[in-house]
Amino acid sequence: MWETEDVFADRLVDAMRMRGLDQRAAAEACGITEAAMSRFVNGIRKPRADTVRKLCRGLGVSADWLLGIERP
Numbered sequence: 573m574w575e576t577e578d579v580f581a582d583r584l585v586d587a588m589r590m591r592g593l594d595q596r597a598a599a600e601a602c603g604i605t606e607a608a609m610s611r612f613v614n615g616i617r618k619p620r621a622d623t624v625r626k627l628c629r630g631l632g633v634s635a636d637w638l639l640g641i642e643r644p
Contacts, residue, residue, distance in 0.1 A: 578615040579639070579640030580612070580615075580618065580638065580639060580640065581612065581613055581614065581615040583633075583637065583638050583639075583640060584612055584613055584627065584631075584638065585613055587627075587631040587632075587633045587638065588613075588631065591631060591632065593631075595609045595610055595613060596609075598630065598631065601630040601631065602626045602627050602629070602630030602631065603626050603630065604623060604626060604627075608623070612627075624638065624639070
């Protein structure tokens with residue numbers, strides 16, 4: 573898939589789509605507010621490390637993948 577400069581936001585949206593979740597359902601699954609999820613999806617803010625863990629657990633993805641870290 574083509575990704576913009578904001579790999580995190582793109583992958584967050586991809587993870588939600590893979591699970592068939594809208595922003596509200598994804599936020600609930602991750603234990604964060606819908607407003608926070610909206611800011612992350614729209615690239616307005618980046619989450620803190622503890623929130624990245626919540627997102628990964630709630631959406632069933634790795635932090636490396638979500639953050640766009642490529643392994644050699």
